[in-house]
Amino acid sequence: MDDPDTTPLDVRRTQELKLFLFIVVLLFPILAFAVVGGYGFAVWMFQIFTGPPGPPA
Template identity: 80%
Template structure:
């Protein structure tokens, strides 16, 4: 059987606040920059091989 959570509610609340701040201030912005940068890099590499968009030749 699993032990019930024995953390004091105040301690758990502080842990959850720290985790939320880590996610909101660090993790999500870093992930957003990585996703947008990765997409931009993929488009750049695609255009390097296929050519830039434009009217058909």
């Protein structure tokens, strides 16, 4: 049956803590890596077609 020491509020607090840790430890670093890597890749591809930045020739 239900544990008398565990209230719905405690269960929700535990779930929210786990979700917060998942977001902070896994999701945000992965998203940051993907965004920075994607931007770098886009700049690299752009420079392949247009040449490196610099003064006009």
